[in-house]
Amino acid sequence: MAEFIKSIADLGAYEKESASLGLPEIAVAGRSNVGKSSFINMLACRKNLAKTSSTPGRTRLVNLFTFDGFVLVDLPGYGYAKAPKSEIRRWSELTDGYFIRTVRLVHTLALVDIRHEPSELDKRMISYLYDAGRPFTVIATKADKLSRAACGRAKTVIASALKIGTDNIIVTSAASGQGRDAVLARIRDVLGGENRYE
Ligand SMILES: Nc1nc2c(ncn2[C@@H]2O[C@H](COP(=O)(O)OP(=O)(O)O)[C@@H](O)[C@H]2O)c(=O)[nH]1
Numbered sequence: 001m002a003e004f005i006k007s008i009a010d011l012g013a014y015e016k017e018s019a020s021l022g023l024p025e026i027a028v029a030g031r032s033n034v035g036k037s038s039f040i041n042m043l044a045c046r047k048n049l050a051k052t053s054s055t056p057g058r059t060r061l062v063n064l065f066t067f068d069g070f071v072l073v074d075l076p077g078y079g080y081a082k083a084p085k086s087e088i089r090r091w092s093e094l095t096d097g098y099f100i101r102t103v104r105l106v107h108t109l110a111l112v113d114i115r116h117e118p119s120e121l122d123k124r125m126i127s128y129l130y131d132a133g134r135p136f137t138v139i140a141t142k143a144d145k146l147s148r149a150a151c152g153r154a155k156t157v158i159a160s161a162l163k164i165g166t167d168n169i170i171v172t173s174a175a176s177g178q179g180r181d182a183v184l185a186r187i188r189d190v191l192g193g194e195n196r197y198e
Pocket residue numbers: 030031032033034035036037038039051052053054056057077141142143144145172173174175176
C-alpha cells in the first residue's frame with residue numbers, strides 16, 4: 001500500500017525524513033510534464049497519490065512516498081522552459097543535492113516521453129547518472145499515444161540517443177497500465193538483497 005509521506009523543500013529535511021524511514025530509495029526523475037506524477041499513481045494504483053497537472057512546471061519539491069519496502073523519491077521536473085532562472089537554480093540544488101547526499105538510493109527511474117527524441121537535458125541526466133555510477137532504468141511514458149510499431153521504433157531511437165541498450169528501457173502508459181508489472185519486477189529485482197536498511 002503506497003502512502004504519501006511529505007513534500008520536502010530542503011535537503012536537511014530530506015536527510016532527517018530518510019533516516020527516520022530507514023528504507024531503500026527509488027528515485028523518479030524526468031522533465032516536467034513527462035508524466036512523472038501519473039507514473040507514480042499508476043505504480044501505486046491510486047488516482048491522486050501524486051498530483052498531476054496539465055500545466056507544466058508545477059512540482060518544485062522533492063516528494064516522498066512509501067511503498068511496500070521502499071521509498072519512492074519524486075524529484076522535481078526539469079527543463080520547464082518558462083521557469084525563471086532562480087527556479088532552475090533551485091531545481092539543480094535540490095536534485096544534485098539529493099544525489100550527492102542520499103545514502104539509501106538504490107535505483108533511479110529516468111522518465112522520457114516516448115513520442116520525442118530525448119532532449120539535451122534528458123541526455124545530461126542520463127550521463128550524470130552514468131558518470132556518478134548510479135544504476136538506472138529508462139521509463140518511456142505515454143505509450144498509448146503511439147501505435148505498437150511506432151513504440152518499437154521509438155524505443156530504438158531513445159536507446160541510441162541515450163547510448164543505452166533497449167533492454168534498459170521499459171515502455172509504459174499511465175493511461176492503460178502498460179509496463180506496470182515490468183517496472184515493479186525491476187524494482188523487486190534491484191531491491192533484492194537490499195535488506196541492510198531495515
Ligand atoms: N495519454 C497519456 N497521457 C499521459 C500519460 N501520463 C501522463 N499523461 C498526461 O501528461 C500530462 C502531464 O502529466 P503529469 O503526470 O502531471 O506529469 P509530470 O509533470 O511529469 O508530473 C497530464 O496532462 C497527463 O494527463 C500517459 O501515460 N498517457
